Amino acid sequence: MTNPLDRWLTRSLYLSVGFNAMGTLAMTLPQVFYPILGIPVPEHPVYQAVAVLTIALFGLGYLLQARAEQRDRTFLLIAALGKIGFFAIFLVSWLVGSVPWTAPLVTSGDLIFALLFIAWLWATRTVKE
Template sequence: MNWERLMRWALWTSVPANFAVAGLFLCPGSATGLLAGLPQPPPHPLYGSMLALMVAAFGVAYAWLARHDAISRAFVAFATAGKFLAFLIALVLWLGGELSGRFALLMSGDLLFAAVFTAWLLDSRGRAR
């Protein structure tokens, strides 16, 4: 398998995914936010705005990383942890009845990205030495 090609695809795919989720956090009370199953009523706009900023910033970082010849293993390791923990938070909140299944299912995309990032890290480990 060509892990390098898959990794670049995953990075580029993460860009619009992160922007879409940032939009949901920015407007949780919108029709799309309701359809995604975000908790209602929305919290103070400060929380959604700050969270949207962070998620969008990661989207920009994924695009920046995908454009470079050498992909930073350190950043991918950091991103892997972030993607996995975002999924884990959604899972725990869903299991506790604090989050809709629709949004938890949406966040399973982060688990998929974390798996691809992990596979790339394991495959590129030998080349990094």
């Protein structure tokens, strides 16, 4: 993978690893970081554990994709949809007044990464005749 498009995706994936590491840390310490998002700390720790596991596993996926010789388009599509969905949850929650404006702002990085992944998927698609 030596062309500029692949180098650009590799950098985006490595940045996503760091972004997800920060998200994992934030979800691991909800008493510290949840107030920034304006969301309550879950009553039962299993919800928090599921969120931490999901974010950490996607971070691992980004790391593996950044190091891979060949990109897994299915993973990148799921990753983009997941990042859009994560951002959308906080955006809609803000629009209905459930969380402060800082929630979609903090999660806007997910939207940016989703758009980068989608741009790569679009630019590298193959047209079947």
